[in-house]
Amino acid sequence: MxxxxxxxxxxxxxxxxxxxDLINRAIQLNYNxxxxxxxxxxxxxEIKKYGAPSLDHYYKRIKELQSNTSKINVLCGIEIGDYQRVKEYALSLIEDIQLDIILGSVHFLSDNTNVAVPLKKPLTKEQVKDYYLQNLALVSQCDIDVLAHLGVYKRGYHYIPDESAFYPLIKDILATMIDRNIALEINYSSLRRGYPTFIPEIPILEMYLDLRGKLFSxxxxxxxxxxxDLYRELIPAKFCTSFRYL
Ligand SMILES: [Zn+2]
Ligand SMILES: [Zn+2]
Known part of the structure; x- marks a missing residue:
């Protein structure tokens, strides 16, 4: 799979x-x-910068693609940024459409620092704590299928920082996800930005397994x-089972 x-x-x-083009490429590369x-x-x-989104056009577009494609299963999903801060608004936009998969992700710290773009300097310990607390709020308060790119702020780093001081907090995030059946995404976009590995890294994935977590994306x-597909082959096979087919 x-x-x-x-x-x-x-x-x-x-x-x-x-x-x-994506669908053709995915079929070529034997994606299911x-x-x-x-x-x-x-x-x-974000609304100020990009305008208020509407999902109707998107939904129709994907439905049409799905009906024209039998060689691969194409899911209609969404990545809700900072869902815990915009919950009612987001719910009002998605309530009428049938999404196959909902990703939740944290892009901003509570002071609105964007940590999903290349950072001029590494985050301070307080900022890292804030980042993980936002993730904890997200997985505790929102109904999502997948927590996306946990550790996104490291994408532009060229070294793996010591985050052991945050392991208790990360453990809380993972335990909450397990409780609420939220899958953990392994995101390999970090590799193409110069980070030495995917996010979250192996020690965090092992922590999730130790807590009896089974749902990977x-x-x-x-x-x-x-x-x-770039760098996908670097993910160990034991993490490559889809949470949708367990
Ligand atoms: Zn994304
Ligand atoms: Zn994102």
Missing amino acids: KFDYHIHTEDSYDSSIKAV EIAITEHLDLLPL LGSDAHQIEHF
Whole structure:
């Protein structure tokens, strides 16, 4: 079973991927299932910059693609940014559409520092704590299928920082996810940005297994067609079982 549940296409402002090209490429590379997961970014600062989103057009577009494609299963998904901060608004937008997969992710610290873009300097300990607390709020308060890119702020680092001081907090996040049946995404977009490994890293994945976590998801988080499938082969096979087929 070859899958990727985190890909951006035409309805994400920062993606250049055409869904049709993506599907052809995925069939070529023997994928069984992919999820298109456009951004749903609803913080006031994002609405100001990119406008208020509507999902109707997106939903129709994916439904049409699905009906024209029998060689691969294409899921209609969404990546809700900072869901815990925009919960009612997000719920009002998704209530009428049948999404196959909902990713939740943290892009901003509580002071609105964007940690999903390359950072000028590494985060301070207080900022890292804030980042993980946002993730804890997200998995505790929101109904999502997958927690996306845990540790995203490290994507631009060229070394793996010592995060052992945050392991108790990370353990709380993982335990909450296990309780609430939320899958843990292994996101390998970090590798193409120069980080030495995927996120979260092996010690955190092992922590999740020790807590009896079983639900894994994989995401290239591709925004360009040449990034789809890139570095996927570096993920150990034991983490490559889809949570949707357990
Ligand atoms: Zn994201
Ligand atoms: Zn994404």
